[in-house]
């Protein structure tokens with residue numbers, strides 16, 4: 208018999224032989240439920256009678272579907288194959304799938320960074336999921352939409368008259384960073400979040416999702432650039448911000464931030480025009496209602512277009528590269544040989560900030576995300592210059608350097624970086640895996656195969672491949688989803704791109720356009 212006393216249930220048993228107890232755990236909180244306790248009890252009631260085996264079957268079904276679309280095959284190195292599957296497995300366990308959560312920096316594997324979510328999700332994890340698990344990707348985008356009210360409050364708190372400023376680190380939506388120079392000053396998080404909403408649109412062309420979850424975030428975050436930027440001699444400047452590289456703080460015109468803001472403002476205007484002129488009147492009306500709700504009118508959109516077009520992107524004519532910011536190239540180069548690493552544990556931040564030294568990819572990352580803003584020459588020069596100054600003290604660095612090494616055609620170097628990122632946790636090369644696995648690096652390792660050796664990019668004009676197989680592997684392959692299609696890519700000394708599902712599609716392979724009907728096979732030597 209049962210007795211419920213307050214929150215406790217007291218159960219009396221009588222009899223002989225064995226007693227089987229099924230323990231049902233439900234988890235609720237006040238972020239997701241207005242009455243957490245009542246919801247927990249009713250959820251527990253709802254699963255009553257469902258056997259453990261049924262849950263096991265559901266789990267198997269989910270994982271089978273995950274591997275079907277997300278597996279990455281590496282032939283010729285069984286250690287790499289096992290390691291990448293280990294990484295993909297940890298990743299899937301850590302992804303918030305309810306629209307109220309994201310992926311914490313250490314996933315569910317440790318307490319490092321207190322479970323907080325960072326830009327790691329948008330710039331490292333989402334680009335992978337958007338191509339392989341688009342529904343999971345959408346839940347993560349929804350999370351950002353749900354916490355928009357907090358980002359608007361934060362913008363107000365920072366003294367901005369309009370717009371939203373997403374927190375550097377958070378769970379519920381409030382800023383949890385206690386060190387603003389390398390926290391809140393990283394305004395680029397606004398552009399990072401918008402970048403993945405724009406990628407979702409480029410990949411899926413889905414106006415419904417854009418309207419429901421994306422536009423308000425896109426516009427409110429774009430407003431911040433007009434708040435913090437100013438014109439000087441006709442160019443739009445963004446001062447006193449910190450870029451991705453945490454060894455350089457509070458700078459003027461960080462290339463990454465300015466380039467991402469330019470893209471963000473550009474797309475805010477394009478999307479405004481597309482939605483205002485949409486053929487479906489319901490879309491036009493709904494968009495109009497959102498704009499009216501947030502007080503966004505033509506004049507502000509024109510300001511966004513103007514700022515995007517006039518955005519200042521630092522460029523050094525002598526060195527033919529993009530300086531990381533206005534002052535970066537004037538500083539002395541860090542004395543690398545006589546230093547102790549990671550620098551952050553041995554030197555005061557102010558000492559580090561006064562030198563040319565990077566913790567992680569910054570301009571190089573901007574060139575990965577926005578190659579349309581740079582020439583081949585500047586991209587290569589910038590890579591070579593910054594690589595020599597980068598300590599990779601951040602686990603977010605090696606994968607980006609590997610992807611970009613492949614981009615400039617240095618596959619041997621790309622392979623060395625791949626080894627660094629694939630081994631980071633399993634060999635504990637940063638000495639801190641005890642605090643949890645490095646989720647951005649995990650997704651970044653998968654991206655090293657897809658974007659790096661596979662050379663995949665999603666541009667406004669379409670999908671691009673520039674594949675090359677490292678000589679240490681005999682073949683690698685993966686699948687991606689793009690505009691209702693599923694595509695299988697297999698690379699050895701030849702590349703075979705197969706349309707598994709969907710209508711024929713125009714693709715770019717080594718900068719030549721092809722119509723992908725069923726399968727396209729070319730020798731890598733012919734590129």
Ligand code: IFM
Pocket residue numbers: 312320325326327451453601603647
């Ligand atoms: O978001 C990162 C940051 O870029 C470097 N330090 C660690 C953070 C969490 O992974």
